[in-house]
Amino acid sequence: MKKRGVINQQLSNALAGLGHGDYFLLCDAGFPIPKEVERVDLALTFGIPNMDQCLKAILDEIVVQKVTIAKEMKDLNDEGYQFLKRVFKNQKLCEISQAELVKLADNAKFIVRSGELRCYSNILLEAASGVETFKNDFIIDPAQI
Template sequence: MKKAGILNRHLSGALAELGHGDGVLVCDAGMPIPPGPRVVDLAFRAGVPSFAEVLDGLLAELVVEGAVAAHEVRDANPSATRLLETSFPELELVAHEELKAMSADARLVVRTGEARPYANVLLRCGVFF
């Protein structure tokens, strides 16, 4: 049994399969999930687990070379905006509809229980060397 890091076996296994350039969508409970990507649904109750908790856990285990979020987050969700801008100094912002379209190419979708709007980010995996 793992003693640290991400303990959810489905998520841990999915992360181990990612490679350079793969997309990972971390999304709130309301984000429409397109057919195609593998989905690990962590949502338990509204707000549990939070977008911040899940993103922090993923960033501790992944190399990320880029991130894209919806520009609507800036007006609708100040706490998610702060988290995203702190975590990704070169955060790319696009329209929410464009983010939804881009998510169809993600390799993995991690759904959180987040119940505040626009708490979504598409991560692009990097390489550790």
């Protein structure tokens, strides 16, 4: 048995398979997940687990260098938007339209579906290099989230 971290086998395997520059999507309960992309469904019921809980568990496992969100999030989900701004202090944060985010999902390595219900709680996360000198600036302590 694992000592800590993600114990969902499908998610643990998917995260372990990421390479530098690979990206995946953490999405809310209503995101239109493409049929061709692997779905890691964590949703138990509406709101459980939420985006914050999923993100905290994921960031305990991987290093992220770039984050892309829908620009609509800022106006329609300020709570989620401010949370992401606090968490990703050193990562490049890109804001694109929700329509563009949906198109990028077609090429995601996998998509993690949460039970989140706040509008536009969809985050495209790009994996950083595992090389120590390149990843140090991107390490996020989940205890600080």
